[in-house]
Amino acid sequence: MPDNNNILTLIDPANGHFLFRWFTFDYNSQFNYLRRNNYYSVIWVKQGAGKLRSDFSEHDFKDNDLLAFTPYQPFMLTESKPLSGVCIEFHPDFFCIHKHDKEISCSGVLFNNIYSPPFVNIDSNTAVILDLLLGQIKAEMENEAMAQYEILISYLKIFLITASRLKAAQQELHSQETDTKVSILQNLKESIELNFKTKHSPSEYADMLNISAKALARITKTHFNKTISNLIAERIVIEAKRELYLTNRPIKEIAYSLGYEDEYYFSRFFKTNADVSPQMYRDKVGFAKAVVNGKLMIN
Known part of the structure; x- marks a missing residue:
């Protein structure tokens, strides 16, 4: 469950609806029941391990796995080791991967990939980049200024592109190692x-x-x-x-x-x-x- 001191939320001033959220978590009560959110969720498990139930299957996850879910995609995390990490959530009205797929090419890789688990393991080099981006996102949300939405979307795009590139590279390596099937x-x-x-x-x-x-x-x-x-x-x-x-x-x-x-x-x-x-x-x-x-x- 995110601590109130470690959660930042952007609200649409026109209608009061949720648009974007950043928070850290240090245990699993936030994700230990079946979720079907009407927004995108990207969960970086920096420490911990457990089992992910999503769609029609179950998968084991571990330290430094980044999990990505689309609106109304069911998921639940059951921990075997205590979880801690950071999560970003965003509504399609803030940023929709379908509308921007030509720009970021993450649909079918990070999101909506029916042929692989909905997560990617983050290596040490990529972790440095993602941590920097999350820090920039947090700072931007804490200090509202002109063109805040545009800056946040720019950071979010880079974050998603970076994670998608890593997953695509890992998938390519795996495909080279598999058998004749x-x-x-x-x-x-x-x-x-x-x-x-x-x-x-x-x-x-x-x-x-x-x-x-x-x-x-x-x-x-x-x-x-x-x-x-x-x-x-x-x-x-x-x-x-x-x-x-x-x-x-x-x-x-x-x-x-x-x-x-x-x-x-x-x-x-x-x-x-x-x-x-x-x-x-x-x-x-x-x-x-x-x-x-x-x-x-x-x-």
């Missing part, structure tokens, strides 16, 4: 990316890869700690969330574009996997746009 897994990832909008059955992917459904299921579970159905569902939900946030397309239209002719079936699917209805997600996470003279304007 890596080609099957890579083909599966590429097939899901190309076909998730139209093909929702694991057997369809097994057929495309010319492998038995049982064999593909076994390899997928071993390497991703998830079933093929889990991977497909997560990818569909990620795309649906992106559409719900970035566009004003009707939910029925979004559902159809993702291969669901029945809007209500799609809404049940989304709520099962995101624990919130599509309309509630759009409302709570922040439908940060307005239609002016019939033209969609992104804030």
Whole structure:
């Protein structure tokens, strides 16, 4: 639980809503129950270890792991060694990774990576950089000045880019060390990316890869700690969330574009996997746009 002396929060003066938060923690009561926040969470566990429950899987985490979660992504930390570290949280109305993905390229790496655990281990060199950035963020929040939002967003971007680069490098090294099954897994990832909008059955992917459904299921579970159905569902939900946030397309239209002719079936699917209805997600996470003279304007 963060100490009140070690928590800084930025509030939107127009509506009183939370935008950005920085805090330190020295035990786990903040994260030891299932969380489904309507904002992004980046948790740097500087000391400690335990088990992370997130989405469809569980993972062990340790000292210097940086954990990253998107809005309504479920997560819970169970400690095996006492935890301490620092956390930053930000609402999509403050900074949305979907809107700024071309600038920071962290979606699919640090966030929304359905093929790897939602964390990266921070090495000593990167730790120095991230500590410096967190110090700058803290100082900026303590001393409000002109263009505060712009400065904070700049520091946040550098923080996310730095962590994403490290995770991408670690993933590349890991892929070079894995066995010959890596080609099957890579083909599966590429097939899901190309076909998730139209093909929702694991057997369809097994057929495309010319492998038995049982064999593909076994390899997928071993390497991703998830079933093929889990991977497909997560990818569909990620795309649906992106559409719900970035566009004003009707939910029925979004559902159809993702291969669901029945809007209500799609809404049940989304709520099962995101624990919130599509309309509630759009409302709570922040439908940060307005239609002016019939033209969609992104804030």
